[in-house]
Amino acid sequence: MPDYFHGYTVVGLVAVAGVLFVAVAFGAGALLRPSDPTPEKLLPYECGVDPVGEGWAHTEIKYYLYAFLYVIFAVDAVFLFPWATVFAGDGFGAATLVEMFVFLGFLAVGLLYAWRKGVLEWT
Template sequence: MPEPTVRQMPVLAADYFHSYAVVGLLAVVGVLFVAVAFGAGRLLRPVVPTPEKLLTYECGVDPVGEGWAHTQVRYYVYAFLYVIFAVDSIFLFPWATVFAAPGYGATTLVEMFIFLGFLAVGLLYAWKKGVLEWT
């Protein structure tokens, strides 16, 4: 019985560049779609400039006073604490899936308690320093 032979098809340059042509065509169609959408929006919208519309608008507050405002550092600390606990919650989901797998229970449980211990020490430090008190 003869052994089957594997025939390899020669890679032609035309086939190779055809793939790039499809990607390029898709990119051009995407850019044209966005350009047409923005152009239609510019042509169809009503343009009635009034002094109220030309006024600078910042978060629902009329711009009065100085252009410089001081921000207290504690807002950044609250944002940093939020990021820490958001990362903690993101870490909990994959941990729960690995914890359910056979043979990984004790190891992942110890890892999670070490991780939560680090977070608890950080939270305790922030509490002792008075960062969490809103005054």
């Protein structure tokens, strides 16, 4: 029975060490940083421009769609680059080529769907 809980003890000690590390880092930061809050420093920062109006702003859904499309194609690149480096190796022939074309086909269908729905139109 002691061997069973030994693994949990190690995990628990690592978790405690991680929490202590974060607590010490935040404590050291609070003690070492200068603190001189002024009304000017407490204003919201908006790219160097003084804030105008209330703090709540609405964002159009199309920007989320563009971000989602970017994430999809970034994931595509994450899969394409390692595949391209392994493809030239021995034993990675027609099967890996077909698998990559199937993957790219799924992405093409998604892009076609987005194009047909008008997501790619900048209005």
